[in-house]
Amino acid sequence: MMDVRTLVVNHSPKSIWAEAFRAFRTKILHSKKDSIVKSILFTSASAGEGKSVTVANTAVVLAQTGKKVIILDCDLRKPVQHEIFKKRKTNRGLTNFLNGECSISDIVQDTGIPNLRLITSGPILFNPSELLDSDKVEEAIFSLKSQADYIIVDSPPVLPVTDACILGSKVDGIILVVGVGKVQPEMALRAKEHLETVNGNILGVIINRSDTFVEQSAYYHYCENVEKAAN
Template identity: 90%
Template sequence: MNDRTLIVNHSPKSIWAEAFRAFRTKILHSKKGSIVKSILVTSAGAGEGKSVTVANTAVVLAQTGKKVILMDCDLRKPVQHEIFKKRKTNRGLTNVLNGECSISDIVQDTGIPNLQLITSGSIRFNPSELLDSDKFKETISSLKSQADYIIIDSPPVLPVTDACILGSKVDGIILVVGVGKVQPEMALKAKEHMEIVNGNILGIIINHYENFVEQSAYYHYCENVEKAAN
């Protein structure tokens, strides 16, 4: 990871940072249903730019003065500690879920005002079971009382069940669709998987991920996945 990953922090006047701020406006002024405090950001498959989107979304929300906690719930291939240049430790979310420590032991400052980070913790053989536990429900509930927004990174929807488990437990879901990285029918399938678990899909981000690496990105918010697939 390099400094361009947190584009909203390192290049705040860029068109890409402005695109994230436009997305932030959609979140802050969403009129879809009840109050949304916990938001899962996921994708159909790997390599669509999901984790970078999670990190930048958390930063732009924190820049408004909102208290934000970013949770790395990708318990298989976590990367948020790399994005925020934090040393990977054996204390993180999995350790709380296993009763080895408390939430207060794992919340880290990121160096960005109003933004804290919870890393994944030590890798376990049963990530789906941990995320589907009563302890995880308690953890989310506790964090929501401590912050304005909980932004969650997860594995992609189609390869494993983790994202669907998380989708059933959060207030809202954002799907990242990487142009050139996923077929439209796969994006629709991911949407259907979330609907099966009664996930509240707020919208999608269409991400030209390959161009993002070359500093040429475009993000767009839509009302539903069908628009992205057509």
């Protein structure tokens, strides 16, 4: 399907993939969780499982319902949201805010898509974990929550680096993206355990790239039970 990172929900809105994202959107919009979930972190056990593509497409379909959405690119190691939304890499982004160089309003960019705004990573610095483990991140999320219905957060994978766990403790909910054929089920479960040790609220799992071993009608699955998804 997507050999490059694409907004499939925009250029192929009638495809099964776009439909899968809309089905996922329904789960988010009508979640039966007790607490209000406005900030959602997307992460995965290992690299390349489809976090960033899932973040971008989920944010677009949510915005299409009229909800105000802001993507926050917290992958300060391999950020790609600026590429997906065709923004200049040199634009000011999250790291500029975290370094105290500017305010939140200076880094929120329009995407050209109604209701959807974007905060890019900003310049890559040598200490991403330390930058993320600061009150400034909470300040950013708190401030953005007053400006939007949903904050959709992209992040690095859980097992190689600690960034996603740090972020997981600061958001309302977490979606674990599991790339079929990309990750062993045990690793996905280990990632879940890591997130739980920081009291991360795991909302569910997206099974991505399931085309590698089942029929193509199942590109994206959403499941609320991590153990079930891993088996």
